[in-house]
Each structure stands twice: as structure tokens, then as C-alpha cells.
Amino acid sequence: MAKDKPPELKVETFADHHVITQPNPLRKVMRLVDEKNFEDPVARAEKALAGLSDEFATWMAIECDRLAAAHATILKDGFTPAARDELFRAAHDIKGDAATFGYPLAGAAAESLCRIIEHAPDIDRVPAALIAHHINAIQAIVREHAGLGFEAVAKELHRKLRGVADEYLTVVNRDRPEHLDAILAPSIVPVD
């Protein structure tokens, strides 16, 4: 597909911009299908994803180890730019992956940590305990995941952490309205 000759472009020119249209270069991969005989690719993919699920607990443990290692570096050397970036990326990956791996509350706690790193005006002045509690909570949620009744505990843990983090961010950003807007705004991306 990618080697096909590119089609002609149509260009409409206006005062301050051009509108460029090309015949759909991917039209050759489209086909009309009969709904009755359509084998749903989404169902097939979900089944394939379920086939990977035996590995999710190990993957989640690896992500938690990475987060803990990033935190240990900060405790030892302070918030160097590289250490800050690694802590953020480790938390951000958990935020994005944890729900897929079956640990949505770990993802929610990681999101709270990401918000602190992203919106604190001076990361060196963030109370060390606030960061440590987030990391401990993420690890505990993953470790005790299968424990009887732990989901209710994890929800409460996340609710409290998020409340403290948001209160902190609201206070330290009181003179930075653009950050306050971002902190208080809900996500606009629709949930599929």
C-alpha cells in the first residue's frame, strides 16, 4: 500500500491559507462488507488481548519497580531534571497502562502523582511525604490487588490522596490561573 504512486493534489488558495485535498490514498484498503457475514475485528482483538492477560501481573510489577527506582534516585540525588522526567514517565506509564492491565485504581493514583509533578510550581518544595505516599499507595494497590475487600480500601486510599494532592495544587497555583484551569478541568476525551 505504502509504495503506491501518490495521487494528484487539489489546492484551494485563500488569503491566509491553502486547503489541500487529495483523493483518499487509503481507499484501496476499504471494502464494503455484509454485516451478516462480518467477523468483528474488535471482538477478535479483545480475545487476543485477553490471551495476554496472564502476563499483566508481571508487567504491572515491573512498572511499579521502575517507579520505585525513580523515587529512590530522587531520594538519593534530589530532583535533577533527568530524575524528575523519569519519575514522571514511570508514573505516566502506570496512569496509561494500569487499567488495561486490570489495575484501574493504581492508574488513578498514578494520575494524581503526575498532576503533582506537572503542576507544582517548584518540584523541590513539594512535601516529600506527598510523593512518597502516592508511590506507596500505587505499590500497595498492585501488591494487595487480589486481597479480599481490598478494592474498597484502595478506592478510599485514592480518594484521600487525590483530595490532599488537589488541595495542595490549588493552594500553590493560586496565582497561576492557567494551571488552576488545567487542574480543575475535567478530561474532554470521550471514554470508549
Next chain:
Amino acid sequence: MYGIDFNKLRFLVCDDNAHMRRILRTLLHSFGAREVYEAEDGATALEMYSHYVPDIVITDWAMPIFDGIELAQMIRQPDSKGNPFAPIIMLTGHSEKRRVTVARDAGVTEFLAKPISAKGLYQRILNVVVSPRPFIKTKNYFGPDRRRNTNNAYIGPERRGTKEPDVIPQPSLLDKARSPG
């Protein structure tokens, strides 16, 4: 209804997280794709983009060396030797309005927030294959039309009148690659 022959599509996946790359590869293969190339950072992805000329790019945002936004900006160079029109799907844990706007302004075609789902990914791929948007070139933007809908309540000046379009031939990628400079 429309279906897609995934086995005719070439994908480039860029994510620094090996677990997420494995999930993406699994999903794309189970949709029917055969050609899925993987990069773990933006710089490698850009090299692979030039080399493999993928039909669709799926990229993370936060990555070392240079990130998914910079990758999109490098691909969307209208005068580059490569193909600046390839659909770019940004798959990211960022989901704030501000982030979506930054991605849109970098020339990203579709935005998909993590956690990933098979349905969400399939829908974004279907969108870019079945309903490609025209490209807009301004002094400081080159990328898919950022207007997705017609707003009948819009009362500002209309910058796009009606006129016959000019038609210009697009040089093949091979010709572009052979040309000096």
C-alpha cells in the same frame, strides 16, 4: 458497512514502553495487519518513517530523546522528502483539553486517550481510512483540517469562500528523494 483490509496497511508504532508496544502489536495483528514496525523513541521512529513509508503512524506522547509531538511536527513538513500526509494517531495518557489542543496544532490526525481499547483503536483507524480530512497550510500550520464539524451558529468572518481549486501534480516520493536539496 465498511471494513478494512488491514493486511494491505503498513503501521509504524512508536512508544517507549515495551508493554504498550506489545499490546498495540497484538491488537493490530488481530485486526489483520501484517506489517507493524516498532520504535521506542521519536528519533528512531522518524528514521523508520523515512525508510518504511508507513500508511499510518501510531505514537505515544511522552518519550525520551524527542517526543510524539516533535515526531508529528517533523513528519508534517510540507517540503520534506518524505510523505507529510500520513495519518498520525496519538495514543497517550494525557487527556486534558490543553494537551489535545497541542496535539491537534502539531498536525495529529486522531487522539486516543489511554487506557487503550480495541474498539477505540479500531474506530480511530477506521476514521483515518474512511474519512480523511483535507490538509490546511498556513504560515505556521500544516496538517489535517482542524475543523471537524460545520458550526451553523458561527457568526464570524468566513475565510473559505467558494472557487475552483487549482490542481497541482504531486511528485512521487521517489522523485522527491532523488531531487537535490
